[in-house]
Amino acid sequence: MQNGSAYIGLTNPKSPTNVGSVMRAAGCYQAKAVFYTGERYTRAAKFQTDTKAMRDSIPLQAAESLLDVVPDGAKMVCVELVEGATPLPEFVHPENAFYVFGPEDGTIEQAVVDNADAVVYVPTIGCMNLAATVNVLLYDRLAKSGLSFAGDALIRQSRDRNNNVKV
Numbered sequence: 001m002q003n004g005s006a007y008i009g010l011t012n013p014k015s016p017t018n019v020g021s022v023m024r025a026a027g028c029y030q031a032k033a034v035f036y037t038g039e040r041y042t043r044a045a046k047f048q049t050d051t052k053a054m055r056d057s058i059p060l061q062a063a064e065s066l067l068d069v070v071p072d073g074a075k076m077v078c079v080e081l082v083e084g085a086t087p088l089p090e091f092v093h094p095e096n097a098f099y100v101f102g103p104e105d106g107t108i109e110q111a112v113v114d115n116a117d118a119v120v121y122v123p124t125i126g127c128m129n130l131a132a133t134v135n136v137l138l139y140d141r142l143a144k145s146g147l148s149f150a151g152d153a154l155i156r157q158s159r160d161r162n163n164n165v166k167v
Helices: 016-028 040-047 110-114 130-144 152-158
Strands: 005-010 033-036 060-062 075-079 096-101 118-121
Touching: 005 016, 005 130, 016 033, 016 130, 075 110, 096 130
Parallel strands: 005 033, 005 096, 033 060, 075 096, 075 118
Antiparallel strands: none
């Protein structure tokens, strides 16, 4: 959908529901791969909720540390409610980005934040869940890319088979 590449890193995601929803967002916005740390997802993966089977086309890979899997040429961008972070509306996305997200019940490791090229946050009242944050971030990337994707052909390709509503 856009120039450049987006990769996603998840810090010890809390549940398979979160990861399944992140995988769906990765598919919608054409992310290249999703990496995760921690053991919670691995233990619960059999309960996955990747309803569009994105794991068949987008790699989902465990990592000891997200610092070990930063894709070549990608800028690391941590997305977290951290004092001093840049608000997402003001952020200019790098062409090739590795977006790192913290878990809903924790935060990104300080060593990862210290090595980031940027730290951004989504300005909300309260915090969003992991999958919602990934969706907002990736949509913002697309919206700011200047690329236009619109029209009935895209709608027909993207909608659920049970949706036949017309304007």
